[in-house]
Amino acid sequence: MPSSDQEQQFYRVLSEYRDKADGKVPEDQLTRWVTPDDGPSIANAGGIRSQRIARAPAGSAPAFIYLFTSHVRTVFDNPWTDKIDHDTATVEYWGDAKFGKERSGGNRLLRQVLSMPPENRPPILHFVRVRVGFVRFSGLCVVREITERDYEDSEGNHVSNLFVQLAILDAPEVSAAWIRARVMEGPDADFGPFAPAAWQRYRTGELVALSPVHANVRLSEVTPMALATLTINDALKLLISQIERDGYIYQPWQIAAYITAIRTRPFVILAGVSGTGKSRLPALVARLTGMPAPQRVAVRPDWNDSSEVLGYTDLQRRFRPGMVLQQMRTAASDPCRFHTCLIDEMNLARVEYYFAELLSSIEDCVPDAHGGFRSTPVLMQQVPDEDAHWQHQFLPPNLSLVGTVNVDESTHTFSRKVLDRAFTIELSHVDFSESPTPTAQTEQSSPWTADMLISKCRRVADVPISDTEFPGILGQTNDLLTRINRLLVYSQMQVGYRIRDEVSIFTWNAREVLSSFRTRAGIAVDPLDLAVMMKVLPRLTGSSGALRQVLAGLIELALTGQDGSLHSDPTEAVTAWEQNGRPGSVEGAALPMTHARLCQMWQRLEHEGYTSFWH
Template identity: 25%
Template structure:
C-alpha cells in the first residue's frame, strides 16, 4: 500500500469545497438507521443518541448535552472522510516506526526537523516494507511540515486530525468541530459512508425577486430623505411623490405630503426665488436644508425636522409606506439603525429550457400579447421587445438578417430590424472586449448574469412563409450554443463562458470595404462604418468601437439573452412545420397552456409566470444533485426510455437531443417531489413529443404492428400515474391576488392523446388544433 500526497489532497479538497453549492440536505432513511446503529455500538466521542428533522439533526451526548447541526455538515464530513483515511495511513506508519517510544517527544522532535539518524531510521523502514521513494517523501512532509497538510496539534495526539479537516473544509473550529468528528466516524465505518445518499433541496423557489446592492445607506434620517429626493429627481422619477404634495400655507409656501391617510406636514417650502437663511428658520433654528431642489423654475426646500417612531409631523415611519407603495421597484428598509434604499429587480430565474418558442393556436387568443407582456415584465417595450411580421414571400435568411446590395458606387449591407435587435441584445451582454498585443479583438467579457435582461423577438404569423427556408441559419446555429465548456472555463477567471457559431460571418462585413481591385478601402466613410452606425454603434465611444471590431473579426452569433417566440396559426393558409423545426423549438398549444377564460376577461384570476433565457445548453449529471425529486436522474432516464420504447422504429423516435432537452427541463423547473416531476414530464410530452406525431393509421403503427397512440397512452398511464387521473401543478401560470400561487390543471398529455385518437378515428390525426 502506498501513501498519498497529503499536501496535494489537502489543496484539492479546499478547492472543491469552494465549488460546492450550498443546499438543504435530506438524509436517507438507510443512512439514519446505519448512523443510529453506529452511535449505539461505538459511543463515538461520547455521542449516545440522535434525533432527526428534515434538514437538521440533534446529537445527544452521554452527559445529556446536545449538539445541533445542519444536515449539510454530514455532506461536508463525507467529503473530508477520504482525506482523513490518508492522514490515518500516515499516522499508522509513524506508530509502527516508533513503536515503544515516547510518541509525543518523537512527534515534537520531528516537527522541528529530522536528524540524520531519524531520516535513516525512517528510510530503512520504508525500504524493508516495500514502500516507494515517493511515499517516503510524502511521509517526511507529514512528520516535519505540518503547514503543507493543515496540521496543528502533533501527530501523536488522538485529535490531531481536527485541525487539518477544519482547514480543508474551511470551517470554524469554535462552532463546527463536530464535522471533523463525523468525518472520523465516516472514515472508520465504510458501511456508514456508503449508506450516505443525501437528497439536495433547491435553495429557494425558482421564481424569486432579487435585491440589488443598496442605492442609499445613511444613518441620519434627514440626510437619508434629502438623498432620497435627490435620487428621484436625478432618475426623473419624482413625479409620483410630487403629485402627493398639498399646499398648506400659500403665504409661507409650505406643502404637505399626503397619501393614503398619511400626512407629513411642511414637507417642502416652495419658492420662485432663492430664500435667505432667516426665511428657513423658525425661532433660532434652521428648519430646512439650505440647498434646494430646482424643478420647473421653482425651488423646493426640504424640511430637516425628521423623527423616527414619535408620530410627529415628519416621521420617517410615515414616509416609508408612502414611498414603498408609490415605487414598486424600490424599497426603503431600516437595518441596524441605518436607513437604506434598495432597488428590487423583478427579473426572474425561471429559465426556459430553449430560447426558441412556438406559440400555436387559433387567432385572437393573445399569443403576441403574451410575448409583449413577458418583455414588459423584465424590461421595456422600447428596449427589450421587437415585433416582426413575417411576410409570405420570405424564402431565405436574408429576409430576416439582411443582405449585401451592390447597387450604387459602394456596396452596402441592408440591415433589418431583427439584426439591429440582435446587436442590441449583444450590447446588453458585453462589458469589455479582450485584445491581443496588437490590439486585435480576441474575446468578450460579459456583465453579471443577474444584470442582463432577456430580449424578446416576436415573429408574428411565423408560418405564413416556410420556416425551414427563411429561418434556416438560425435553426442550424441554435444547436451550436455551448455554455461553460469545462476546459475553457477552468483555464480562465470567468464566471461563465458562452460560445456560438456566427449567424453572419465577419468576412461578410469586412468584404464591403474592398474596392474593385480587392484592396482595402481606407475611406472614413467606408461601408462597414456606415453599417455600424445603422446598427446603433457610436464608433467614437471606445466600447462601441471594440464591440464592432469584435463583430468584424468573429461575426455576429446568437446572443444568449435572445428569446425568439413565433406566433403560429395552424390553418389552410399557413405552412406546416417539419420535425427539424419542432425538434429545435418548445412548441406550446397556446390554448392548453394559457387558456382564454371569458369569466376572467375583466378580472383575471391568473397570470403567466415571468420567463427568462436559459443558462444551459447541455445537461450534466451533477446538475441533478440539486433536484430533490430526481437527484441522480434515474427517474428522468426511466421515463424517457419508457416512451421511446413505444416510438422506436417509427418516424417519431427520439434521440440524444430530445433527452438533453428533457433533462434541461427538469433542471430548469427543479421539481421538489414526484407530482412536480410528473408535471415536468407532462409538459415535455406536450412541447417536444406529441407535436411530432401526425399521420394516418398506417403511419401511426409501432414496429410490432400495434396502435401507437393506444400503446403510448397505456405507457403514460403508468409512467405518470400520480397525475394521470387527477390534477397537477401548472408550471407556467400562477394565481393572482392570493397567497397560494399554485394553479392545478388536468394532465395535459392525457387530454391531448384523447383528442388525437378521436381525430385518427376520422382517418388522419395531428397534435395541432
C-alpha cells in the same frame, strides 16, 4: 455640507434609478440628487444634456455632460444604435443629428468638448433608459475620440452625425455629493473628499478603465428598484396574479411553462387558435417583469431566405441588417435586461427556409461572460469590410425568440429540425364562463432581473454535480423516454439526446416554481408530462399504419404508465375521453395531458385518415 442622507446617494454602475424629470418630486433620483440647493440643474435637451457651473461665465465648460441612451423606442426606427460594453469599458454613442437638422444643440456641445484639452474636459455620466421612469447608470466616462460619419437612413437620406467613443473610468460608484460640489465649485471639487479616485487620476493624465470585476459584481446584484427578497417562485406567483388583475385569462401553468421554457431554451413556439393571447402573453410578461417590450417581426408568405431576418448586402455593397440581427445587437449591448423578439405568424412561410442559420446557431453555443450561453456568430454570408462588426454578432443569452403560430390550411407545417429546437406551448383553451375581472394595480418595482430568465444549463452536462435533485429527475426522464422510444422507433420518429436534455432540464427548472404549475381550478400539472407533450407529440404526423400502431401504444403508456404495445386497442380509452367532454387533461392517467392529446390525435386519424399534433 451635504446631509447624512445626501452622503449616501451614489450612482452605482449597472444599477437602476428613478427618473421623474422633476427635482421637486421626493422619489426622483436623478434631477433631485444632482441639483444643489440654489444651484443649476440639468438642462432639458433630449439625449445630450449639460449642467453648468454656478456663476461661471457664458461659454464656459459645463460641470457635467449627461448622455442618455434610450432602449424604450425600437432600434428599427433608428439606424444609429448605441453600444455599451462593460467587458471592454467602452461606450459607442451617436449624436442627435437628423436629416435636415445636422447642426443640433447636442452635437454642438460634443464639438465644444472635443475642442478642449483632455485635462479640461468635463466628466460625462452615461445612463440607459431601461423603461419609462427608470434609468440605469453605465458609468463615469471620458471622451476617447469623436469622429464625423455619414450614414444612409432608412429612407435613403444621407445624414452627417457624430460618433463618440467613450471610455468608462474605474469608478464603480459616483457620489452625488461630488456632482453637486462640482456644479457649485467647478474643477476645484475634483480633489475634494467625494471625487472618485479614477477621475482624480484622469485629471493628472492617467486613464484607468473600469475593471471587468467591478462590472460583473454589479451584474450579479439586484438593482435598488428590485424587490430582492422575492424568490423566483414568489416572483412568478406575483406575475400570475398581476396578469389576472389586468383582466387576462391564462391558465397559471401556461404562464409557468412559458417562463420555464425561456429559462431552458432561447426558442419558444406559442400555438393555438386566433385570439387566445399568443402575442399578448410575451408582451404582458415583458411589461410586468420590467423588461423591454417585445420587438415584433411580422412574417410574410414570400420569405424564402434569411434576408429579412438576418440581413443582406445591397447593390451598393452596403450591408442591410435584418430585424432579428438588430435585436440581437440591442440585447447584447443591454445585458442587464431580458429581451424578446416576437416572430408573429412564423409559419406563413417555411420556417426552415428563412430561419436556417438561427436554428443551427441555437445549438452551437458557448458560455457567456455575463452568465448563461450565447451562440457563435449567426451570419454565414460575407459582409463588406465597413460592416464587419455584424459578421461577429451572436444570439446573446438575454434574448428569447418567441414565435406565434396559427395552424390552418393557409400555413406551413413544421419540420422536425424546427420542432426539435423549440418548446411548443399551446394556448387553445377557451372558456367563456370565465369572465375577466380587471382590478386597479398600484405601480411597483419589478422583482425580476435578466439573471432570473436566462438559461443557466443547456445540456445535462451543464448541471452542477453538486445538485442532489437532478440525478433523480434525469433518471425518471431517461426511463420514460426509453419506453417512448421503443414505440417511436417503429415509425422512425424516435427522440435523441437533445430532447432528453431539454425535457430533463425543463423539469429541473420547473421544480423552483412547481406551485405555479396548476390550472385555475387548482389542479396540479406535472412538468414532466407537459414537457413530453411539448417535445415529443409535435413530431407525430402522418397517416401511415406504423403511426397508427405507435399512437395506440403511446395511449396505453400515457394512461397506465406501463410499457405500451403496438398492438393495443385504444378504442375504450378514446371513447371514455370523448364521453368525458374531450378534456385537455385526463384525471387518473399517468401522463394526463399527454394522454388527452394522444386521444385527440387518434380520433382525428380515425375520422380524417391523417393526424398531427396541431388542430
